Each structure stands twice: as structure tokens, then as C-alpha cells.
Amino acid sequence: MAADLERLAAVVRHTSNLVVITDQDRKIQWVNDAFTRFYGYTLAEAREHTPLQLLGSGVTDPEAYAAMDRAAEAEVSCRVEVVNRSKDGSHHDIELEVQPYRDPEGRLMGFMQLGVDVTEKKRAAAQLQAALKELSRERVRLKDVLEGTHVGTWEWDIPSCLLTCDERWAYMIGYSAQDVSPLTIRRWRRHVHRADLRHAIAVLKAHFARRTEYYECELRLRHRNGDWIWVLLRGRVSAWTAAGRPTSMAGTQMDITTRKRAEEQLRSNKAFLKRAERVSGVGGWEVDLRTGVLTWSDQTFRIYELAPGAPQQSRALHHYFAVPEQDLINRTARECIDQRKPWDLELPMTTATGRSIWVRSVGTVEMEDDHVVRLVGTLQDVTAARALREELRRNHTTLQSIVDNLPCGLSVFDGNLDLIAFNEQFRLLLDLPQALFARGAIQFEDVVRVNAARGEYGPGSVDDIVGELVERARHPKRLLFERERHDGKPLEVRSAPMPGGGFVTTYMDISERKKIERMQHEFISTVSHELRTPLTAIYGSLRLLDSQTVGPLAPDVQELVSVALSSCERLVRLISDVLDVERIQAGLMRYAFSRQALVPLIDEAIRSMQAYAEPLRVSLLFESRVNDAYVDADPDRITQVLVNLISNAVKFSAPDHPVTVGMSVVDGYVRVCVTDRGVGIPAEFRPRIFERFAQADGSDRRLRGGTGLGLNICRSIVEAHRGRIDFVSTVGVGTEFFFELPRMPAP
Numbered sequence: 211m212a213a214d215l216e217r218l219a220a221v222v223r224h225t226s227n228l229v230v231i232t233d234q235d236r237k238i239q240w241v242n243d244a245f246t247r248f249y250g251y252t253l254a255e256a257r258e259h260t261p262l263q264l265l266g267s268g269v270t271d272p273e274a275y276a277a278m279d280r281a282a283e284a285e286v287s288c289r290v291e292v293v294n295r296s297k298d299g300s301h302h303d304i305e306l307e308v309q310p311y312r313d314p315e316g317r318l319m320g321f322m323q324l325g326v327d328v329t330e331k332k333r334a335a336a337q338l339q340a341a342l343k344e345l346s347r348e349r350v351r352l353k354d355v356l357e358g359t360h361v362g363t364w365e366w367d368i369p370s371c372l373l374t375c376d377e378r379w380a381y382m383i384g385y386s387a388q389d390v391s392p393l394t395i396r397r398w399r400r401h402v403h404r405a406d407l408r409h410a411i412a413v414l415k416a417h418f419a420r421r422t423e424y425y426e427c428e429l430r431l432r433h434r435n436g437d438w439i440w441v442l443l444r445g446r447v448s449a450w451t452a453a454g455r456p457t458s459m460a461g462t463q464m465d466i467t468t469r470k471r472a473e474e475q476l477r478s479n480k481a482f483l484k485r486a487e488r489v490s491g492v493g494g495w496e497v498d499l500r501t502g503v504l505t506w507s508d509q510t511f512r513i514y515e516l517a518p519g520a521p522q523q524s525r526a527l528h529h530y531f532a533v534p535e536q537d538l539i540n541r542t543a544r545e546c547i548d549q550r551k552p553w554d555l556e557l558p559m560t561t562a563t564g565r566s567i568w569v570r571s572v573g574t575v576e577m578e579d580d581h582v583v584r585l586v587g588t589l590q591d592v593t594a595a596r597a598l599r600e601e602l603r604r605n606h607t608t609l610q611s612i613v614d615n616l617p618c619g620l621s622v623f624d625g626n627l628d629l630i631a632f633n634e635q636f637r638l639l640l641d642l643p644q645a646l647f648a649r650g651a652i653q654f655e656d657v658v659r660v661n662a663a664r665g666e667y668g669p670g671s672v673d674d675i676v677g678e679l680v681e682r683a684r685h686p687k688r689l690l691f692e693r694e695r696h697d698g699k700p701l702e703v704r705s706a707p708m709p710g711g712g713f714v715t716t717y718m719d720i721s722e723r724k725k726i727e728r729m730q731h732e733f734i735s736t737v738s739h740e741l742r743t744p745l746t747a748i749y750g751s752l753r754l755l756d757s758q759t760v761g762p763l764a765p766d767v768q769e770l771v772s773v774a775l776s777s778c779e780r781l782v783r784l785i786s787d788v789l790d791v792e793r794i795q796a797g798l799m800r801y802a803f804s805r806q807a808l809v810p811l812i813d814e815a816i817r818s819m820q821a822y823a824e825p826l827r828v829s830l831l832f833e834s835r836v837n838d839a840y841v842d843a844d845p846d847r848i849t850q851v852l853v854n855l856i857s858n859a860v861k862f863s864a865p866d867h868p869v870t871v872g873m874s875v876v877d878g879y880v881r882v883c884v885t886d887r888g889v890g891i892p893a894e895f896r897p898r899i900f901e902r903f904a905q906a907d908g909s910d911r912r913l914r915g916g917t918g919l920g921l922n923i924c925r926s927i928v929e930a931h932r933g934r935i936d937f938v939s940t941v942g943v944g945t946e947f948f949f950e951l952p953r954m955p956a957p
Contacts, residue, residue, distance in 0.1 A: 226244050226555065226556060227244060227324045227554075228242070228248055228323075228327070229241065229244065229325070230256075230261055230322070231322050232260070232321050233319075233320040234320055234321075235260075236260045236321060237257075237260055238253075238256045238258065238259055238260070239257065239320065247599075248302075250297030250298055251297050254650050255297075255628070255651060257650060257651070258650075262275065265295055266294075269301065270293045274291060275292075277290050278290060278306075278308055281308060282308070286310065287308060288308050289306065290308075291303065291305055291328070303327070303331075303332045304327060304328065305325065305326045306324070306326075307323070307324045307325075309322050326552065328552075330572075331552075331574075334588075348476070361378065362375060362378040362462065362464070363375070363378070363379060363461070363462055363463070364445075364460065364461060365459070366395075366458070366459040367458060368459060371394050371396070373394065375387060379463050382433075382441065382465045383401060383433050383434060384433045384434025384435055401431045402430070402431060403432070403438060406429035406430050409427065410427045410429050413425060414427075417446075418456050424444060424445070424446050425444065425445045425446060426442070428441070428466065428470075429441065439465060440465070440466045441464060441465055442463070442464045443463055444461050447459045487507055487509040491509065491590055492509065492588050492589070493506065493507045493508075493511075493512070493588065493590070494510060494586075494588055495507065495587060495588070496584050496586040497585045499547075499582060499583055499584055500583060513561075513567075513590075513591050514561055514562055515562045515565065530559045530560055531559050532560075538555070538557070539557070539571075542555060543573075546573065546574065546585065547575060550582065551574075552572070552573060553572070553573055554570070554571075555572075567591055567593045568591070568593045569589055569591055570589070570592045571587060571588075572587050572588050572590075573585055573587025574586060614633050614634065615633075616633060616635065617635075618718045619632075619633065619636035619638070619639040619717035619718075620636055620714070620716055621636045621717075622714045623654050623713055623715075625710065625711025625712045626653075626711075627653050627654035627680065627683055627684070628651060628654075629651075629652040629654070629657070635717070636717060639695075639701060639718075640701075641695060642660055643660065654679075654680060658676050662676050665696060666695060667679070686705065686706075686707040686712070686713035688705070688707065689705040692720065700721055701719060701720065702717070702720045703716070703717055704716045704718075752771060755771045756771050756772055799927075799930070801844040801930060801931075802844045802845075802846070803843060803844055804844075805842060805957060806842075806843045806845050806848070807839065807840055808839045808848075808873065808880060808951075809836070809839065809873070811843075812873070812882065814849060816830045816832055816856065816871065818853060822857060823860045823869070826861075827866050828860045828865065828867065830868070830871070831868045831871070832870075833870050833871065833872045834874065836874065838956050839875065839953060840953065840954045840955065840957070841931070841952065841954055842951075842952070842954055843931055843951060844931075847927045847930075847931075848927070848931070848951075850923070851924045851927050852884075854923070854924050856884055857920075858884075858920065859884050859945070862886055862888035863886040869886050870884075870885045871884050871885075876950065878952065878953055879953060880950065880952075880953045881950045883946050883948040885944060885945070886944050888944050889942065890939045890940050890942055890943055890945055891937070896937075896939070899921060900921050900924075900925045900935075924949070928949045928951070931951050931952075933949055933950050933952065934949065934950055935949040936948060
């Protein structure tokens, strides 16, 4: 069957029709490229579905499916119209021809469906039918008006300029005959539209000169209500003088307002159709097979780059197409006439100006008395559309190449949890069996079931675990987590939802990163044990000597001890900062969160910094307290942030200027501000101020002291508390650092 299917597919692979080949149970086995482009389903997505399951819209006439069922049961072909639904949810009217196909021995192998999109044709036909109905209604209305209206009569005594009219004549302009009596020519002229009067007089003079047998003129008369009505005047001179002068004339007046409005509407409709044709870029044409006359719409002339209205013969078409396309056109037209079926072709052509374009020709036959009398159709320039399709194909190829060469695994599941895109790294990093991908369409459930069976999600029932994961996947969220494969390989997984449903996930092998993190942890332990422990002992000994607890020291020795103690303190701070940075970088910083009032922590930080600030002649002020401000925080770490910000403010403040600490509540956050009156922060340094080892210039380190790590540590601590830290600064005026933490209710 596979060989038969391949031979059949080879025949219809490149047709523009929408081709589906099914097995005997009408399950899809093959679709052509036109089907995939049109409906959006690949063969992998469509396979093993019936066309009704895949494309059913729910609005097709059930009789169409019943006819297909009867034809399938009888193993005969049939032709029906259905409404199919594309993958994007749009509906299309499809003319469907279903044919059984058999093996060389005549056994039924399945069915082939040939579909043609007739949505636009039906829409155009419906619009045309509506226009024709409207025109028909207008004609009926006009006929009714002509037959049902009262024709007014009039007589004109030319020498006296007096007109005599009947009641129907006067009624047309809203009066009675008595109202308009006596009616003179001058009075009548006051009712005539100024734009029509000159023409009416010219026609009358021609009749008086006996150049016309009858007087006939259309003009507008003002109605009593102020409106203008159209009337048709017909008349004839009934008496002449011996000298040949007219003396008497009689005639009729008919209200043709309705007809004139219908004509105007018809002109408007034609103009609308021409505008619609030009905007849509679709031209119309027809060939009368009895006379050979070819008729084009204006837009068709434009597509050929010819002046609208230029005479054309059907044989002249060959000048615009190469020989292969000429043969195809002739063969298709003959098949259309013989088999009475429509066509839809895309062809290259050369316009009258020598420009190469692609056109889409859609056509069918028209019958009279069961004979084909003409070919009719549309023509559309599809050059840009073809270029766009080619660009989309190239973009798809490029995108697929990018996906295949990503340094991480990638998977994309749509809203139905079908795997619609992935690369080889995805399969390798998740260690998924090749057999899983060999069977066609893959769902999210298939992937997690393999992992669950290997115990990657922990103990428990595989079905329960899979069900929970599938349900969670139906409501995707942005995720970042680490997990271990069944063989212990660590993976970093990032997932994000997509607009319209589904989610995209990346997988990264973090074995090397984990190795580095272990080395960092070992380094921290080594530094803590091998360096900080003896340094603490040295620091304690120097403090004892400096305090003269063990006895007085000689002045020169005392000075050396003080210098050594100061250097040791800086080294202890440096090591502590470095260890904090490494812990943060390695994710090893631990926090003991609890509900805390901020005011006591600020008081404690200020007290601890008083001894540092006094020698520098800087006062510390706590302003604008918020006593009921509580946060979820590690008190030691928040105190560390406060001490760092206050010590920086003291260092950079001018003597005899205060450093102020303030509090406020902003949009559900508690803000703590530390403000100095120092030199400010240079603009060029501000973007780097929270980076590690960042200092405004080398002199800061020498004159002010510090490691350049404090603000980096502060930012990490504040962000770990779900807060933020920032500053405002004016050079020569001072700087305000502030951080904000989410406020909690008081206990």
C-alpha cells in the first residue's frame, strides 16, 4: 500500500488543489503541500485523523457528509460542497471531489479527496447575486412606478403663453390645478431647475424649427415642499400658422424621480464595483465561445499593463505567456469545457511593458441550454504573495537552523500540548528514546510519562504524576528551576507561556556550573577556616595590646600596635565582604526571615556607628520615624545594609554636617533613606555604583577606605527581601541612598 500511496501522491503532489489521501477507513495517510499551506496542518498533524475530525466546522450540510458516506460504501466517486475549518479557526467553502483508488487488482485501497477553495468565488457570487437581485428589484419598482403612476397632461397656447394642466400634472409638484391656475410660461419657468432650463429651451427650439418630430426633455421641477422631482416632458406642436409659426402644443408629464434615483444608484453601484475591483487587485474576464470575443474589466487591463478599453482577442493572450504556459492554458481550458469543471492556476507571465509577474487565474464555464457558451473568471497579480511565501519559507528554514544549533535544548508545545518544535539537544538532554520520535506526533504527556517511569519526578503512581503535570501544563507560567535526570545529570529548566496558548522551554546542562559552585563552596570553607580563624585571634591579641590590658606599651610600640590593629580591622572587613559576595554568588547566603519592626533595627545601626562618626565630626539623626512599619526580614542582614549605608554617608560627609536617616511608606513599601551632605556621586560613575569593587576613583580607596563591595552586597540582600535599592545624587550637594521593602501588617 505504501508504494501505491507514493505513486498516487507523486501524481498530485504539485497540484494547487487541496489533496488528501485516506485509507479505507478514511483516515488521512497523505496530504500535499497545498493542503498544509491552506489549512495549516502538516502531514504529521493530520495523519490518522479523518478529514471530518480534522477539518469539520460543524456548519456543513449533513447531507453532504451523508452523500460521502453513501459513495464510500458504494466505492464510487462523489462531489459535494463542505465548509472546512483551518487550524487557525477560519472557515472555508470547499468544492470536494472524492474518488476511490484501487490497486492493480482492482481492490479498494482508500480514497482521494481533491478540494478547491471556492470561498471567494461563492462570496463574489453571493455579492453578484445580491447586486442582480437589487437591480431586479429596482427594475420591478421602476416598472410599477411607470405603470401605476398617473401621467399628467398639459396644453400650451403659445401666443398667449398660457398653460393648462390637469390635476395629475399639478399633483406631481404638490399643488392642485386650481392652485397653479392661471399658469403662464414665466411661472412654469420659476419651477424649473436653473441647470436644466437652458437644455429644455434648446430642445424646444429644435422642435419649433421642425428638426425633431417630438419634443422630449428630462428636467427637474421644484416641489411645493422644496424638493426637486424629475419629470419627463413629451409633446408635439399641434397647430401652426400659415407662416409656419407654432400656435398650440400639447403633451404629457411623467414623474421619473424614482427612475432617475435608480439610475444614480446603478451608477454608484458600478463605481463601487470598479473601486472594489481596483482595491482588491482582482480583475474579471470572459470569453464568448460563440463569437471569440474576449472581454476584460479595467483591473484586468491594469494587470496586463494595458490601457483600459484596448481591443483584445483571446488568441492575443499567447503574447504574454511562454510556450509551456500557453500549452497549460489551452489544455486547462479544453478540460474545463469538456468536463465542465472550474480551474485555479498560478502562472508566470510577461506584461505589455515587459515586466515579469505571477498571476492567479480562476475560471469556470457558463451554460445555456446545456451548452457551454462562455468561459468566465478572475485574474489576480500574486507576485507579491508568492514572494512573501518564499520569504516565509526562507525564514522558516533559517529559524529551524537557529533552533537546531542552539547551545541548549528547546521544546515548544502548543495550546493542545502537542510538540510543534524541538531540536536534537532537547532529546539528548532529556535522554528521550529515539522510538518516541519515530511514531509521529508527540504530546507533552508522552514526554513526561517517559520521565515519570524513570522516577525523575519522585516516587508515586506514574499515572497520577503524569495527570498532575499535564493539568499544570494546561495553565503555563513563567518558571525557572533545576532538576536531576534519572542518571544524576543536573539540568536548568526555563519555561515561559506563549501568546495564544502553549509554552516554550529551554534545557541547559549545568554540570560544569554545579562543579564550579562546589569549588566556590570549598573555597569559602577554606578561607573561613584557614584565614579568618587565625586572623580573628590576631585581631583579638592586637586589641588587648592596644587597650593596654596586659600593661603599658612604649609610645613607639603603641603606635605600631594601633597601625597593625587598624590594618587588621580592614582585612577582617575585606574578608567578610569577600565571603559574603562569594556566598551570594554561589547561592549559599542564608536568611532567617521573620516579622520585624524597622525602627529598632535603625536605632541599633545608628548606635553602632556613633563611635565611627564622632571622630569625623559627623552627627547621626533619625528623622520621620514610622513606628508601625513592619517587614518580613532577616534582622542581621538588614542591619548590615543600614550600617553599610550609614558608614558610607559618614565617610563622604563634610565635617560638622549631619547624616540623616528617614522613613516613609510608598505604595505598600516601607522606604528607608540615608542622606549625606557630601561631595555627591559623579554622573559617569553612577551606572557602575552597585558593581563589585566599584569606586569613583582610586583616591576614594586611599582617602576614605573601603573595599568597593558594600553596595553590591546591600543590593543582593535587599533584592533577596523582594525589595529594591537606589539613590539620587547631586554633585557638590550630597547623596540620598534608599531601599524599599514590602510592608507587612503589624502583629
